[in-house]
Amino acid sequence: MQGTEEAVLQKEYIEKLRALYKGKPHAYFIETLGCQMNAKDSEKFAGILQEIGFTEAASERDADFILYNTCTVRENANQRIYGRLGQLKNLKAGKPGLRIALCGCMMQEPDEVDTVRRKYPFVDIVFGTHNIFKLAELMYRRETGDGMVIDVWEGTDEIVEDLPAVRKYPFKSGVNIMYGCNNFCSYCIVPYVRGRERSRLPEDILSEIRMLSEDGVKEVMLLGQNVNSYGKTLEVPVSFSELLRRVAEVPGIERVRFMTSHPKDLSDELIRTIAETPRVCHHFHLPLQSGSTRILERMNRRYTREKYLEITEKLREAVPDISLTTDIIVGFPGETEEDFLDTLDMVERVRFDSAFTFIYSKRTGTPAASMPDQVPEDVVKDRFDRLLARVQAIGQEMSGRDVGKVLPVLPEEINRQDSSMLTGRLDNNTVVHFPGDPKLIGSIVPVLLTESRGFYYIGRQA
């Protein structure tokens, strides 16, 4: 197991904090922005805090420890954090014992940490993405010293296993298989804030999944920025496909998902594995980013539009009921109307079940930020609206294709609008609402899909 010594050290800090907080009320509130990686990290923070003896607060007002786990992939994520911090200032003024901590991707940017130090001096702890396992140690340092504790690492080779974590859902869980990214897409800040690619050992991943299964988990989502290159840097290399097969064999695990795949590393072996391994879900999230080969080149994506089409055709041939979803960026520097029409054309050809569409956001330090011919805002907005309209119309047509069928659904929660209904997901990730007993939550049930309403189905138990 990796990082055992560090885990032992952190457990000592957890004990010290338990003693320190004994007899005092203490509740935590965690706000998580960004992707599944951050969501998973937040489960680890909650695990550490609960081990110290904290309970979860219903809101920031009720909390004694507030943690913002930040994202910086687009500028608006940063603005949201500063907006929220502004509000916390008053809260802290009325409650001096309140502790405020910031962590996550935005804190890996020295300029942002500087801003926090200058403009938000009431923040207690700042740390980054490479030392998340140190939360207890940093909290202890804050309590035994004075002033803001800042501990941000530039990078790390370290992976620390065996720290506590709590899950949001009892029956499903994300599982990190790798950290960081080596791709350096020219618009993207992730490689700078998450560091170089590091894979976890397959035996550590499998033992975590066996433990999760024993604890009632039926669905796992394997997490990495580019899962297709999993295992390449291990001493004994293992392919992602091989890992997927081994995960799918863990008794009790009924659904295996993964996120995210990069088209350049997608192997025929992986396509075969999805087709041949019943527990691997028929959903593939494959970010396209642009449909223009010229723009893809400038984005440093290392595939062409033809290559992308070829992959999706192979996927559809091997797994006919697969659902394909994607990410698309509009307004990358130098994008012409013709390039944009290429993107629209790809959307027409591939027919995605759904797509996350983003307006290009300039990230300081990335190669694209200093490219000439940034696209004017009004042009980008117009393209964005046109793309969204097509993506939504096609998504609606695509996701209605299973009406009349009986398919397995994993109910996840009581419907938020109508408490007599449950909300769950098909194997291909589409949402289904159906009347049902909350006792069914977490177990797979057959549901007749009676009606399609755009992006989701209405059904009844079959």
Ligand code: SAH
């Ligand atoms: N590793 C994943 C995605 C990580 S970020 C992958 O390669 O697909 C999630 C999405 O945010 C990306 O797919 C991209 O579409 C979008 N994104 C990343 N940087 C962006 C930027 N500077 N502006 C707008 N969207 C961006």
Ligand code: SF4
């Ligand atoms: Fe960013 Fe590209 Fe890495 Fe995805 S693969 S995280 S888009 S650099």
Ligand code: F3S
């Ligand atoms: Fe955001 Fe960091 Fe994820 S920048 S998208 S939280 S890896």
